[in-house]
Amino acid sequence: MLYTIDWQQITDALDLTQGEIRSYGVRFYQNTDGRFNHIINMWQTAGYDKTGTVEWINFYPGKHFDNTVVEKFAQFTNTTCARAWISCIRPGKMAPYHQDIDDKEEEYLKQGELVRFSVNACNAEHGQLFMVADKVLYNQPVGTVYKWPHYLAWHAGGNCSFKPKFLFNYLGIKK
Amino acid sequence: MKYIGNCSTAIDIPALLVHLSKQEPRTRGNDQPDDIHANPKVIELKHAWEQAGYDTENGVWWLNYYAPKDIAEKFSEFVGVKLLGGWITCVPPGFCVPWHYDITDDEADYLKMGQPVRYTCHLNTPAFGQAFMLEGHIFSNEEQGNVYQWDDWQQWHGGINMGLEPKFLYNFLGIIPHE
Numbered sequence: 001m002l003y004t005i006d007w008q009q010i011t012d013a014l015d016l017t018q019g020e021i022r023s024y025g026v027r028f029y030q031n032t033d034g035r036f037n038h039i040i041n042m043w044q045t046a047g048y049d050k051t052g053t054v055e056w057i058n059f060y061p062g063k064h065f066d067n068t069v070v071e072k073f074a075q076f077t078n079t080t081c082a083r084a085w086i087s088c089i090r091p092g093k094m095a096p097y098h099q100d101i102d103d104k105e106e107e108y109l110k111q112g113e114l115v116r117f118s119v120n121a122c123n124a125e126h127g128q129l130f131m132v133a134d135k136v137l138y139n140q141p142v143g144t145v146y147k148w149p150h151y152l153a154w155h156a157g158g159n160c161s162f163k164p165k166f167l168f169n170y171l172g173i174k175k
Numbered sequence: 176m177k178y179i180g181n182c183s184t185a186i187d188i189p190a191l192l193v194h195l196s197k198q199e200p201r202t203r204g205n206d207q208p209d210d211i212h213a214n215p216k217v218i219e220l221k222h223a224w225e226q227a228g229y230d231t232e233n234g235v236w237w238l239n240y241y242a243p244k245d246i247a248e249k250f251s252e253f254v255g256v257k258l259l260g261g262w263i264t265c266v267p268p269g270f271c272v273p274w275h276y277d278i279t280d281d282e283a284d285y286l287k288m289g290q291p292v293r294y295t296c297h298l299n300t301p302a303f304g305q306a307f308m309l310e311g312h313i314f315s316n317e318e319q320g321n322v323y324q325w326d327d328w329q330q331w332h333g334g335i336n337m338g339l340e341p342k343f344l345y346n347f348l349g350i351i352p353h354e
Contacts, residue, residue: 046339051269052230092229092271096337097304127274127333129306129313136306138313156304160271160333162227 005072007121007142010065011086011166018064019057019088024049036101048096055093056157059086070170076145079115079172082108086121087157089128089165094158100151102171112173116151119168120144127161176312176323179294183320185253188298191246192343195263200238203264204231204272216278224273237272237334238265242345254322256292256349259285263298264334266305266342271335277328277348289352293328296345297321304338 048054061067061084070084083102089095100116108114118130123142130137132148132155148155151171159165182188212218224231240263242250251258266272277293285291297317299305306315309325309332328348336342 042339046268048269053269053271091224091227092235092273094269094271094335094337096269097339126310126331127308129308129335131304131306131315131337134316136313136315138306138308139311154303156337158271158306158335158337160273160308160335162223162274 005069005143007119007166007168008123010069011088011121014059014064014086014088014166016057016088016090016164019059021055021057023055033103035103039098039101043096043098046096053093054096055090056095057088057090059088061085069168073117073119073168073170074172077115077117077147077170077172078175080111080175081170082111082114082173083169083171085169087167087169089157089159089167091127091159091161091163095156097154097156099154100171108171108173112175114151115172115174116148116153117170117172118146118148119170121166121168122164125161125163125165128159128163128165130157130167131155176309176326179254179322179324181318181320182250182253182296182322186246186249186320188320191243192298194243195240195265195343198240200240200265203237203239204235204270214278214280220275220278227273229273235273236267236270238267239263240265242347246345247347250294250296250345250347251349254292254294254324254347254349256294256351259288259291259348259350261345261347264344264346266334266336266344268304268336268339268341272333274331274333276331285350289350291328292349292351293325293330294347294349295323295325296347298343298345299340302338302340302342305336305340305342307334307342307344308332 301316
């Protein structure tokens with residue numbers, strides 16, 4: 001079966017002012033039960049709370065872009081979608097070294113094994129990078145799909161280029 | 176870009192890092208009175224950064240250290256190229272050096288002397304979240320002491336630190352004199 005997703009068209013249509021900013025003091029992680037506290041403490045020890053550079057902007061299916069993208073991706077990976085979103089990192093900003101948190105993690109795990117994917121959702125630009133575990137992803141074509149070694153792998157993303165960087169993030173449940 | 180080798184046997188890098196910790200660095204990136212902001216190329220570059228959304232008042236920030244003379248001479252010997260200049264950059268966690276090419280007021284003088292050659296040496300032991308990018312290449316988790324020669328001293332590059340420890344890079348500019 002052929003799956004066609006025009007990632008560049010999707011992210012070109014996103015309005016950065018309509019996305020949901022995540023940054024220090026701005027809806028910074030829905031840390032309802034404290035499970036992200038160790039990472040926040042780690043970042044603050046390294047000085048990130050004072051740099052003004054920790055920021056990403058989230059876009060959600062059904063709200064900011066069409067949900068059919070997620071449906072196609074679920075078919076492509078033969079998984080059920082637990083969570084999906086597009087993140088944008090503007091020039092000069094970054095999502096430092098961290099693990100993802102999800103308050104519904106236990107609920108997802110009851111449904112099956114979790115798998116995490118990322119997709120480069122914009123054309124490659126020098127100066128944009130993404131790191132997962134021991135892999136560094138750089139200068140990759142739009143639409144390139146990566147399966148993570150573990151859904152909780154440590155990762156980071158940053159942007160020293162002249163254009164916003166977009167990544168499609170997908171947490172799936174194996175069928 | 177060409178891998179030259181590892182200079183750890185020629186240069187005591189851990190001792191150099193200890194030496195740097197006692198040196199007062201120069202803050203770079205933001206407006207400083209000693210910077211070369213009158214250079215039209217710098218003005219153009221800063222304008223491009225601002226157009227892209229960089230906060231050039233506060234968000235663009237790194238530290239420069241002087242490379243001790245004996246280290247510069249050892250490095251010159253290691254790469255087999257005459258020393259023109261050198262500096263050590265430190266990018267603390269949470270900062271990036273935006274995409275740029277090196278700009279110097281001395282460019283015309285350099286070109287009269289010969290062909291400038293640019294090298295970078297990774298001074299850190301590998302640390303997650305740190306990267307140096309040189310056009311289409313990315314350097315991350317590099318072994319301490321790895322040395323690379325650039326294809327052209329004016330290549331575009333940038334650096335970022337999304338990790339937990341400072342990132343150090345030795346920048347060496349050499350010259351191959353005109354015959």
